[in-house]
Amino acid sequence: xxQLVESGGHLVQRGxxxxxxxxxxxxxxxxxxxxxxxxxxxxxxxxxxxxxxDGSEKYxxxxxxxxxxxxxxxxxxxxxxxxxxxxxxxxxVYYCGRVRGGYDVRDFWGQGTRVTVSS
Amino acid sequence: xxxLTQSPVTLSLSPGERATLSCRASQSVKRNLAWYQQxxxxxxxxxxxxxxxxxxxxxxxFSGSGSGxxxxxxxxxxxxxxxxxxxxxxxxxFGPGTKVEIK
Numbered sequence: 293x294x295q296l297v298e299s300g301g302h303l304v305q306r307g308x309x310x311x312x313x314x315x316x317x318x319x320x321x322x323x324x325x326x327x328x329x330x331x332x333x334x335x336x337x338x339x340x341x342x343x344x345x346d347g348s349e350k351y352x353x354x355x356x357x358x359x360x361x362x363x364x365x366x367x368x369x370x371x372x373x374x375x376x377x378x379x380x381x382x383x384x385v386y387y388c389g390r391v392r393g394g395y396d397v398r399d400f401w402g403q404g405t406r407v408t409v410s411s
Numbered sequence: 412x413x414x415l416t417q418s419p420v421t422l423s424l425s426p427g428e429r430a431t432l433s434c435r436a437s438q439s440v441k442r443n444l445a446w447y448q449q450x451x452x453x454x455x456x457x458x459x460x461x462x463x464x465x466x467x468x469x470x471x472x473f474s475g476s477g478s479g480x481x482x483x484x485x486x487x488x489x490x491x492x493x494x495x496x497x498x499x500x501x502x503x504x505f506g507p508g509t510k511v512e513i514k
Binding site: 329336337338339342351353387393394395396397398399400401402403404 | 440443444445447449453454455456457460461466496498500501502503504505506507508
């Protein structure tokens, strides 16, 4: 059974940093692109970042470019999102997702981890 | 940049009724469109990919159709547990969602 379990979200001050983790199990992690998607309170889904199978390709949404980075450790089946210079508008639930297909279908999602940036 | 527009914003129907949700893309995405269901307090779940293929474990009352710029998600006979927001997606873009309410 595919499982994705996020962790690391909590209350952080504006301008601070935070690293989110996503532990994967039930599939061959190193064979899949992975993605972070976030959802601000009461809002829709917003793509944050993607990373390819071996970590050599990384893509970011415009709202986080230059502040966030994505990484993975295939030996530990783990995905990370490193967030710097956090803003109030980064407050959201952050989901990791397994990616398949040429147009970034997320076929499995974690339960999410909540990040709150206080101003 | 692709813009995905969904209609209606909210759909209120009774159990057993047919629900028809629309997603329109600002340019052709061929059949590269997915639909997700997000129930209150839960993570999104993949329902449909490649416009019309049901994901594993998805009930047959959910079906997708369309190509190019116009797509439809149909719930043939609404169940109370179908209360959710439904999003369409292509690449890094998500639609704003349609909320399905049960009368």
